[in-house]
Amino acid sequence: AQSVTQPDIHITVSEGASLELRCNYSYGATPYLFWYVQSPGQGLQLLLKYFSGDTLVQGIKGFEAEFKRSQSSFNLRKPSVHWSDAAEYFCAVGGGYQKVTFGTGTKLQVIP
């Protein structure tokens, strides 16, 4: 069965600092991988996706993620965090037939 682990429940970073959110997945074949962001009171918005090809994926709002098959990881990064990035971030793996499994999320707090 597919699964996603986000080991960090809560992360605090200073504005302007770099960010890395961890995501590990379990899936039997080449996965479809996603990162979504959820602002308070909102639905989830896609940040980026990986299907195949280049393992470094660029997304919206200056985010990027790197697919590492050997480590079963798909970590999200941003070189310089802005206060507006404070939100909850979800990693997800897609397994066909709409079988999308989400991680439990990482809440990002940004301090001035």
Next chain:
Amino acid sequence: EAQVTQNPRYLITVTGKKLTVTCSQNMNHEYMSWYRQDPGLGLRQIYYSMNVEVTDKGDVPEGYKVSRKEKRNFPLILESPSPNQTSLYFCASSLLDNSPLHFGNGTRLTVT
């Protein structure tokens, strides 16, 4: 504007009183699904639909029903709600299988 619309945004009801949460998308998407979000558990899939009249169970279907009579609509029905169905519910749609999901803004349901 391309969107997924859920109604209502907030709903408080009592145990056993049937309710329906509506979901509509204007993107002509084939796939639609329902998720519930609970603290510490991330999003869990309730039901999904790959086309009109085609639906299937997700990870937590007990106590829920869905129907897909038209491509744009995918209502979630709770025939006899119970307090353990108190949650934040999201409807989502996607163009193709494993395409990124487009989410509604959520329905916060409280069952007393």
